[in-house]
Amino acid sequence: MNHDYHVHSNYSDGRFLRQMLGAAERAGLDAVGVADHCNVSTRSEPARYKRAFGFNLDITYERRREALRDLATDFDLNVYDAVEMDYHPTDHDAVASFLADAEFDYAIGSVHELDGVNVHFEDYFAKQSAAARREHVTTYFDRLVELIESDLFAVAAHVDLVERNSALRDIATDADYRRVAEAFADSRTVPELNAGRVLSEYGEVHPTPQFVDVLVDHDVSSVFGTDSHEPDEIGPRKEELEQFVATHGVMTTALSL
Numbered sequence: 001m002n003h004d005y006h007v008h009s010n011y012s013d014g015r016f017l018r019q020m021l022g023a024a025e026r027a028g029l030d031a032v033g034v035a036d037h038c039n040v041s042t043r044s045e046p047a048r049y050k051r052a053f054g055f056n057l058d059i060t061y062e063r064r065r066e067a068l069r070d071l072a073t074d075f076d077l078n079v080y081d082a083v084e085m086d087y088h089p090t091d092h093d094a095v096a097s098f099l100a101d102a103e104f105d106y107a108i109g110s111v112h113e114l115d116g117v118n119v120h121f122e123d124y125f126a127k128q129s130a131a132a133r134r135e136h137v138t139t140y141f142d143r144l145v146e147l148i149e150s151d152l153f154a155v156a157a158h159v160d161l162v163e164r165n166s167a168l169r170d171i172a173t174d175a176d177y178r179r180v181a182e183a184f185a186d187s188r189t190v191p192e193l194n195a196g197r198v199l200s201e202y203g204e205v206h207p208t209p210q211f212v213d214v215l216v217d218h219d220v221s222s223v224f225g226t227d228s229h230e231p232d233e234i235g236p237r238k239e240e241l242e243q244f245v246a247t248h249g250v251m252t253t254a255l256s257l
């Protein structure tokens, strides 16, 4: 694995750019993409969340771009100026016009929110009936298919994010995976092998081996993303992804940038 397309920096919820680039170089990567969180929704909940967390990349991306150009000269590494954007169909036009103006090297699209709350929120979903939780999982994959079909993103992040939440885990079926894989097969968007929780409580790569099998059946290749927020996460997560690929026969690719 020579490319990590998904790390964060202090331009959203990660550590200083210089530390992240230094760790990427030490991990033996040829290229790293800094994909900070960005949300341009005018819906009230995402706007409130963005203000509360101080996710300002929609305002600061030009400053970060200058910093990346400047810092890249200090490291033996290709550095990509990327973004991780929340996608909801309601925000399609706002996301499209922002991406057209900002001209990042590439964009990652994510579904982080269901029912107006973050997918990680265990208590919210744990209180609900089995039928309601099944409905949320269906909605998650509906949103993901819409993200893929929007044609706005080079990469779709952590494509089974619902697995991270124990209340939404082990509900998805091959039928869910098949409709996602069919959307990828018809799109320029590729899925990401994501290591964001591989060394913490979830302990698995996204997507699950079962989902990987369906992607492979549809000739869909994936890119690597450690989703690191701390410098020390990059190297160990890179090793986990390499191990996963060796074990599960994932088809991998690189973005043409």
Ligand SMILES: [Zn+2]
Pocket (backbone or CB within 6 Å): 084, 110, 112, 157, 158
């Ligand atoms: Zn994400």
Ligand SMILES: [Zn+2]
Pocket (backbone or CB within 6 Å): 006, 008, 084, 227
């Ligand atoms: Zn991320």
